[in-house]
Amino acid sequence: MSERRTSARGAETRERILDAAERLMAERGISGVSLNEINTAAGQRNTAALHYHFGGREELVRAILRRHGAWLRARHDELYAALDGREPSTRELVEVIVLPVAEYVAEGPSARAAIRIWVSAINRPELAVEEIQGLVDATLTRAARVLIERMPETMPRPLAVARLVTAAQAALHVLADRAVLEDAPEPRRGDLPLPLVAANLVDMTVAALTAPVSETTRAAAVGALDPASA
Structure with missing residues (x-):
């Protein structure tokens, strides 16, 4: 049960980051927004959350397109x-x-x-x-x-x-x-x-x-x- 809750939280965090990245990158361009800004806009106090789920900017863009x-x-x-x-x-x-x-x-x-x-x-x-x-x-x-x-x-x-x-x-x-x-x-x-x-x-x-x-x-x-x- 604990593993399922952790997995669900991880999936929710990933979706929040994707939502924030979509909005900010559409408004300001792929390179016009920092990863820290995306992380903050997604409500993540853990500054490593985006890197943990996506690794970096390029994989984040690929995830949006997928x-x-x-x-x-x-x-x-x-x-x-x-x-x-x-x-x-x-x-x-x-x-x-x-x-x-x-x-x-x-x-x-x-x-x-x-x-x-x-x-x-x-x-x-x-x-x-x-x-x-x-x-x-x-x-x-x-x-x-x-x-x-x-x-x-x-x-x-x-x-x-x-x-x-x-x-x-x-x-x-x-x-x-x-x-x-x-x-x-x-x-x-x-x-x-x-x-x-x-x-x-x-x-x-x-x-x-x-x-x-x-x-x-x-x-x-x-x-x-x-x-x-x-």
Whole structure:
């Protein structure tokens, strides 16, 4: 019985730390808040509590993303499975990427904090491509691969990858900004309804991915890319 109580207290402490970290990191950025501040905001008088449960900042961020990843992963999987193995359109593939995040904005403050932290995490310049891929679930990776193959034939693959990453990040930034607006106590401006924001983002992303490569860009690619990849 005593061991169960200790385990329950430990789980409660862990959740309180995650709650505090979500709120503060969403407001001030992943590196903009100290671990001591998070520990204090979680009501922990033991200064070692955060380190005991998470080890440090990086594992704390991963724990926040894991906390919310199951919902997003399930929704990505659901949308992809609805394609029933047929040849999906470019728009349908983009919907797999964009719509779950847009829907999660409506799930409450904790979900919105997670989106802001996720966007902040994947934008950190010290992260390698492989580490960014570790923050993305398998269904998103699958959809991205198909989209890259759909790019105009005249587009070099490195440019196609860069275009997809840029378009996806732009959509995520818009949704992270919308998350801020949703939680603002007295927003001074109105905005489009969230479903319309999502639909418009899908349209814009499809347009970005399917736009032809201009002669100017093609000429720049010749000088900037390895001839084998261009």
